[in-house]
Amino acid sequence: MKRRLRDVPWAVVMLLPSVVLIAVWTVYPLVKAVQNGHLRCDVTGTKCIDAGWGRYWDVFISAEFQHALGVSLKLMALTVPAGLVLGVGLAVLADKHLRGIGIFRTIFSSTVATSVAVASLVWFVLLQPQIGVFADLFSGWFPVLKNPGLLNDPGTALLAVAFSSIWANLGFTFIIVTAALQSVPRDLYESAYVDGAGNVRRFTNVTLPMIAPTLLFVTVVLTTRALQTYGEIALLTGGGPNPEKSTTTIPYLIYGRNSIISGDLGTKSAAAVLLFVLSLALALVQFRGLDKRVHYGR
Amino acid sequence: MAADTVRGVRKVGRYTLLVVLAVIVLFPIYAVVLQALKTGPDSLDHPRSLLPVDLTLSTIKAAWTQGNLGRLLMNSVFVSVMVTLGVVLTSLLAAYAFAFLQFPLKGPIFVLFLATMLVPAEVTVVINERTADSLGWINSYQGLIVPSLASTFGIFLVRQVFLQLPGELREAAALDGVGHVRFLWEVAAPLSRPTLGALGLFTFLGTWNAYLWPSQVIRGDRAHETVQIGLERLKNNDISKINLVTGGLVVAALPIFIMLVLFQRQLVRGLTAGAVKG
Numbered sequence: 001m002k003r004r005l006r007d008v009p010w011a012v013v014m015l016l017p018s019v020v021l022i023a024v025w026t027v028y029p030l031v032k033a034v035q036n037g038h039l040r041c042d043v044t045g046t047k048c049i050d051a052g053w054g055r056y057w058d059v060f061i062s063a064e065f066q067h068a069l070g071v072s073l074k075l076m077a078l079t080v081p082a083g084l085v086l087g088v089g090l091a092v093l094a095d096k097h098l099r100g101i102g103i104f105r106t107i108f109s110s111t112v113a114t115s116v117a118v119a120s121l122v123w124f125v126l127l128q129p130q131i132g133v134f135a136d137l138f139s140g141w142f143p144v145l146k147n148p149g150l151l152n153d154p155g156t157a158l159l160a161v162a163f164s165s166i167w168a169n170l171g172f173t174f175i176i177v178t179a180a181l182q183s184v185p186r187d188l189y190e191s192a193y194v195d196g197a198g199n200v201r202r203f204t205n206v207t208l209p210m211i212a213p214t215l216l217f218v219t220v221v222l223t224t225r226a227l228q229t230y231g232e233i234a235l236l237t238g239g240g241p242n243p244e245k246s247t248t249t250i251p252y253l254i255y256g257r258n259s260i261i262s263g264d265l266g267t268k269s270a271a272a273v274l275l276f277v278l279s280l281a282l283a284l285v286q287f288r289g290l291d292k293r294v295h296y297g298r
Numbered sequence: 299m300a301a302d303t304v305r306g307v308r309k310v311g312r313y314t315l316l317v318v319l320a321v322i323v324l325f326p327i328y329a330v331v332l333q334a335l336k337t338g339p340d341s342l343d344h345p346r347s348l349l350p351v352d353l354t355l356s357t358i359k360a361a362w363t364q365g366n367l368g369r370l371l372m373n374s375v376f377v378s379v380m381v382t383l384g385v386v387l388t389s390l391l392a393a394y395a396f397a398f399l400q401f402p403l404k405g406p407i408f409v410l411f412l413a414t415m416l417v418p419a420e421v422t423v424v425i426n427e428r429t430a431d432s433l434g435w436i437n438s439y440q441g442l443i444v445p446s447l448a449s450t451f452g453i454f455l456v457r458q459v460f461l462q463l464p465g466e467l468r469e470a471a472a473l474d475g476v477g478h479v480r481f482l483w484e485v486a487a488p489l490s491r492p493t494l495g496a497l498g499l500f501t502f503l504g505t506w507n508a509y510l511w512p513s514q515v516i517r518g519d520r521a522h523e524t525v526q527i528g529l530e531r532l533k534n535n536d537i538s539k540i541n542l543v544t545g546g547l548v549v550a551a552l553p554i555f556i557m558l559v560l561f562q563r564q565l566v567r568g569l570t571a572g573a574v575k576g
Contacts, residue, residue: 007399007400007401008401008402010395010399011395011399013391014391014394014399014478015392015407017387017388018388018389018391018448018453021447021448022450024429024445025422025426025445025446026414028425029424029426029429030422032425033422033425093315093316096312098309098312098313104320107320108320108323109562110324110327111323112565113551113558114327115507115526115550115551116509117507117526117527117529118547118550118551121530122326123326124543125541126326126329131540133329133344133345133348136344136345137344170323228418228420230420230509231513231526235533251420251510255510255514269424272420275421276418276421279418
């Protein structure tokens, strides 16, 4: 017992910096946001009354939140499956011992070096309606590129944001899936080959089950990132085109400079907490639903 | 013979596919870099803008001056280095406590730490902005740095490595009268260098690339802006000068590209630490 307590002073000293920082900048804001989510404020955002837990429901069913929720879910549907398929496809294609394969691997990993701001501004420049490269090269097939521009058409703006996100996340997915592919024991392929399994069957019966835990991880990360999309919106569309607000995601509704709730601490807090609950719930569903089919073979 | 031909055709097919996909993935970067290396009018003359001719550094120079990029880069380097050092230090200390020290409620406390990993910045920024405001940290380096100085992920990662070190190491050191601080500094930390390197690289990249928090805690103060939020100013200019943005992009992305080429192995190691082993 004495031995157990001898280390306590040291433990306190060593844990203190992390405890204080995490308490002040992660735990306190979470608790405070949950509390503030009860507040209903007047138009100026200064006078607030405590409306209780019911306030969350009010915010959830409000037109603004429902719209932003729809945009966020649409963005998720546009980016997650496509990003996953592209990343896995590239990784499988490059998982062969060919001369010069290292160059291709470096190229496919390269977008991991682009930040949200850099990737978004790259696409902002390329997609300019009158003077962008894409407008000049492809407007014959896709007139929307020139008039009004992919980012300015309410019907395509979110798609443009999705392009930018998929491209920016491709390097991350590629690197992780490549590492997973390399950890699949080669003799499994050989025995499958001996058993007469073709390329397709080897992929579905050996590769996929072996990399399933990694795919689950990547799916959860991509989903979370899609739900947290803020920088892309701020830089590419500013939540517009307006008045449709076709790209106002939940994070942009909360943090956007010209968001209609930007001065309303209560509603912002409630929306932030709802976003947290939503991403947590989705991650749990993905783990539950996919876990049954995932084979942790190690 | 026939089998060889089939194999040869397949190989050519695979290479062709790889090249096409590589061109598609690289195209945005290629187009932007070439535009950055041309004068304004040349950069808008498509598709000639895609040919590596008439190259000049004038656009990048103009972007450098107009975008105040020297200052932005310096801010980003300073903030990222400070956060990286801080995270490595706080992670080492906390991980040491969890791995080598005995204290009551160790397990539950560790689980509580892990739970905070689930809380995304998107939730906490609403309140953190007000906390920063009340501390007078809006438009300051403290505001950019301090909230990021501890990392649950870092603590978790370093603890994993510490737990893999042989237990006799600490016992032998204790018999020799080596205290905790010296053991951490001279034995445990050096033995975990690869993991610390990966953690450092990741923290640096994450801080360098951060957008949401800097965009909220820095409100138009050019002296403290990081590259990521400062770049946007180049876009607000005259639309025909859009190539200034490309110049800024090249300057902002180049240091990271160089870093990633140099530290490719650590990057892959860090990225996969969370994924493959769960």
